[in-house]
Amino acid sequence: MKHHFKMPAFASAIVLATALASAPVHAAGGGIEIERQDWSFSGPLGLFDRAQLQRGFQVYKEVCSGCHSINRVRFRNLVEKGGPEFPEEAVKELAAGWDYQIDAGPNDDGELVDDDGEFFTRSPLLSDAIPGPYKNDKQAQAAQNGALPPDLSLITKARNTDYTGPVWFHPIHMLKDIVTAYQEGGADYLYALLTGYSSQAPAYKRDNKGKLLPVKEDDVGSDTVERCATVTHEHDEGKKDVCTPMQEGMNYNAAFAGHQIAMAGPLSDEGVDYKEDASGKPVAPLTTDQYSRDVTAFLAWAADPSHDQRKRMGWLVMLYLLITTVLLYYAKKSIWKRLKKH
Amino acid sequence: MAHHESTYNPQGRWAKWWDERLPVARLMNTQFVEFPTPRNLNYLWTFGGILTFCLVAQLATGIVLAMHYQPSGAEAFDSVDTIRRDVNYGWLISKLHAVGASMFFVAVYIHLFRGLYYGSYKAPREILWILGVFILLAMMATAFMGYALPWGQMSFWAVTVITNLFSSLDSIIPGLGTSIVEWLWGGYAVTGKTLTRFYSLHYLLPFVLTGLVVLHIWALHVVGQSNPTGLEIKTKADAVPMYPYAVSKDAFALFAFLLLFMWFVFFAPDYLGHADNYKPADALVTPSHIVPEWYFLPFYAILRAIPEKLLGVLAMFGSIAVLLFVPWLDRCRTVRSARYRPVYKWFFWLLVFTCMALGYLGAKPAEGVYVFWARIFTAYYFIHFLLVLPILGLIETTKKPPASIAESVLGDVASADPSKAS
Numbered sequence: 030m031k032h033h034f035k036m037p038a039f040a041s042a043i044v045l046a047t048a049l050a051s052a053p054v055h056a057a058g059g060g061i062e063i064e065r066q067d068w069s070f071s072g073p074l075g076l077f078d079r080a081q082l083q084r085g086f087q088v089y090k091e092v093c094s095g096c097h098s099i100n101r102v103r104f105r106n107l108v109e110k111g112g113p114e115f116p117e118e119a120v121k122e123l124a125a126g127w128d129y130q131i132d133a134g135p136n137d138d139g140e141l142v143d144d145d146g147e148f149f150t151r152s153p154l155l156s157d158a159i160p161g162p163y164k165n166d167k168q169a170q171a172a173q174n175g176a177l178p179p180d181l182s183l184i185t186k187a188r189n190t191d192y193t194g195p196v197w198f199h200p201i202h203m204l205k206d207i208v209t210a211y212q213e214g215g216a217d218y219l220y221a222l223l224t225g226y227s228s229q230a231p232a233y234k235r236d237n238k239g240k241l242l243p244v245k246e247d248d249v250g251s252d253t254v255e256r257c258a259t260v261t262h263e264h265d266e267g268k269k270d271v272c273t274p275m276q277e278g279m280n281y282n283a284a285f286a287g288h289q290i291a292m293a294g295p296l297s298d299e300g301v302d303y304k305e306d307a308s309g310k311p312v313a314p315l316t317t318d319q320y321s322r323d324v325t326a327f328l329a330w331a332a333d334p335s336h337d338q339r340k341r342m343g344w345l346v347m348l349y350l351l352i353t354t355v356l357l358y359y360a361k362k363s364i365w366k367r368l369k370k371h
Numbered sequence: 372m373a374h375h376e377s378t379y380n381p382q383g384r385w386a387k388w389w390d391e392r393l394p395v396a397r398l399m400n401t402q403f404v405e406f407p408t409p410r411n412l413n414y415l416w417t418f419g420g421i422l423t424f425c426l427v428a429q430l431a432t433g434i435v436l437a438m439h440y441q442p443s444g445a446e447a448f449d450s451v452d453t454i455r456r457d458v459n460y461g462w463l464i465s466k467l468h469a470v471g472a473s474m475f476f477v478a479v480y481i482h483l484f485r486g487l488y489y490g491s492y493k494a495p496r497e498i499l500w501i502l503g504v505f506i507l508l509a510m511m512a513t514a515f516m517g518y519a520l521p522w523g524q525m526s527f528w529a530v531t532v533i534t535n536l537f538s539s540l541d542s543i544i545p546g547l548g549t550s551i552v553e554w555l556w557g558g559y560a561v562t563g564k565t566l567t568r569f570y571s572l573h574y575l576l577p578f579v580l581t582g583l584v585v586l587h588i589w590a591l592h593v594v595g596q597s598n599p600t601g602l603e604i605k606t607k608a609d610a611v612p613m614y615p616y617a618v619s620k621d622a623f624a625l626f627a628f629l630l631l632f633m634w635f636v637f638f639a640p641d642y643l644g645h646a647d648n649y650k651p652a653d654a655l656v657t658p659s660h661i662v663p664e665w666y667f668l669p670f671y672a673i674l675r676a677i678p679e680k681l682l683g684v685l686a687m688f689g690s691i692a693v694l695l696f697v698p699w700l701d702r703c704r705t706v707r708s709a710r711y712r713p714v715y716k717w718f719f720w721l722l723v724f725t726c727m728a729l730g731y732l733g734a735k736p737a738e739g740v741y742v743f744w745a746r747i748f749t750a751y752y753f754i755h756f757l758l759v760l761p762i763l764g765l766i767e768t769t770k771k772p773p774a775s776i777a778e779s780v781l782g783d784v785a786s787a788d789p790s791k792a793s
Binding site: 073101106182183186187188189199200206207210211212214215286332334335339340342343346347350351353354357358360361364365368 | 410452455456462463611615616619620622623626627629630633634635636637638639640641642646647649650659731
């Protein structure tokens with residue numbers, strides 16, 4: 030009778046595979062291929078690297094925090110297990126000296142504002158959320174030419190990458206992502222964004238049919254080229270390709286949807302001084318690439334502070350389930366053996 | 372099966388006292404211990420038990436989440452984030468609930484296709500099947516409203532798109548659609564008011580669902596389980612008592628299922644969700660690509676395949692409603708199981724492929740070649756139920772099933788040589 034239940038077993042496998050395979054895996058990428066990075070926290074076994082989280086926090090503090098808040102993270106989280114695990118005293122000091130104050134509410138006399146009409150403020154404590162540079166979105170937009178720097182607490186969860194391969198391979202790709210527990214789409218995207226800046230948009234040249242053909246930077250020379258953030262190809266005969274040039278004040282970014290981003294490239298080589306080890310060398314390279322990796326890892330933790338605890342518990346849960354499943358299988362087998370063959 | 376005599380024999384005064392007043396133990400013993408189950412069930416029959424587990428797990432995690440969740444437009448998103456960050460094991464409970472919804476649908480779709488393959492809906496199991504379709508509907512409504520609760524971008528826009536569908540009823544009775552939409556929204560736009568009423572219904576519907584599940588199990592225990600041969604239990608040799616046989620098998624299957632479930636919970640908790648739902652709801656920013664959760668994608672593809680809004684809505688709801696009539700659409704009366712229907716088998720797999728393809732297309736933008744294929748597969752979906760089932764049932768030459776369930780497991784008992792039939 031064995032062959033009789035191959036079919037349904039196959040059926041269930043297919044239904045399951047579809048169910049899982051049809052899960053959406055797209056988001057912010059806008060159809061742009063994003064290269065996957067090798068993170069310490071990749072896959073079912075990956076955990077955060079403390080030293081990297083600490084460096085990443087330094088990059089956030091010295092660069093990103095000028096415009097972006099991470100107000101879902103509290104100072105105490107920086108001390109807690111699974112995070113950067115800074116010493117508590119150091120974080121207390123950090124909070125006391127933080128660049129941005131928080132509203133203190135009314136004073137002991139019940140007054141809401143001081144003699145200058147400003148609200149009372151105080152330095153944050155360990156238990157406070159890490160305050161960002163702006164009191165509200167309006168203030169941020171006023172300071173940033175109308176652009177709103179998003180809060181970064183959930184940024185690596187709120188971004189993902191698009192699948193850009195052939196349709197037939199998509200289900201296999203999804204199954205592979207499930208089996209390898211790929212959850213780093215947001216981190217991969219963020220790294221690609223931080224390292225995806227160019228000083229100008231790519232060059233194109235028109236052929237005699239009006240098609241725009243890419244030109245390598247080295248070959249541009251003195252030729253007249255068109256600089257296009259995006260190119261729309263027209264499939265109809267006789268129609269010219271449309272070149273969307275960069276808007277004033279925007280920056281070209283290879284990873285960003287539409288390739289025009291308001292934020293200027295925030296990182297540059299040697300922009301952040303990492304502390305030095307015993308031999309007098311920085312603990313990590315002072316490069317845009319390294320800063321991008323470190324701050325991305327930090328923000329991945331900020332979005333998912335229970336990450337390490339989750340995976341550690343997951344191993345125990347899987348081990349328990351595996352053993353129990355095997356035991357139950359043999360229990361079932363021995364019980365069914367009792368049936369007389371008649 | 373329903374007439375199966377109870378052999379429950381209460382031991383001791385206490386048990387006897389209860390048995391004379393409220394024979395719960397007798398009921399449990401009759402229905403869940405001695406209950407005869409066909410001895411030839413395969414692992415596809417374990418999904419009933421798995422689904423019961425899913426329901427209980429969703430209720431348990433949901434009740435805990437409700438203790439921490441704030442159902443208001445201003446606080447919902449933050450409260451869900453706080454559950455993940457600051458509630459003890461909140462990250463675990465919220466993911467058990469979110470992934471649990473997906474696993475519930477994985478199990479229910481396998482359960483449903485199993486029914487379609489083996490003809491489990493055929494007489495006398497029509498009511499059992501119809502209750503199942505209503506369970507599916509209640510699950511969908513519950514899941515949809517639950518997805519609204521984190522109040523992220525995808526929550527907000529899914530609610531906007533789906534509730535707006537009802538406005539198409541205006542083309543039947545002017546004003547009807549608009550009234551329904553305003554009633555759903557609690558105003559003239561999707562706001563925190565909409566969220567609050569969805570929350571209330573999200574808490575209510577699981578109890579309706581539980582009631583339907585009780586009826587479903589009741590109906591099952593009246594007519595007895597179907598099985599891969601589609602034959603009824605005729606002799607004692609055809610059946611085994613539920614405990615320990617079916618129970619031990621169900622327990623193993625449940626734990627195997629939990630391996631998959633927990634893999635997602637602990638190692639890929641966001642895989643089945645959408646990144647946009649980690650952005651707070653914003654009525655002024657429309658996501659570039661609004662998609663429902665994966666388990667709604669085939670229906671979403673059907674909706675968008677049809678250019679006229681009202682017809683699209685009718686087709687979407689029709690794709691589930693048609694299931695209600697499957698017991699009468701299928702005209703094949705000689706056998707139940709696809710095992711003995713060589714042609715139907717192929718159409719069944721075509722339907723499976725169609726549903727998968729619709730799921731894939733539902734996640735794609737409604738443009739160009741995607742719409743073309745969505746129309747082809749939508750057409751087949753309905754052709755399968757409305758034409759293939761009735762016509763094939765009349766013209767197909769079925770194979771002869773074995774004489775009994777026991778024979779299907781043990782071989783031809785009567786004519787076999789005595790050494791084999793020990």
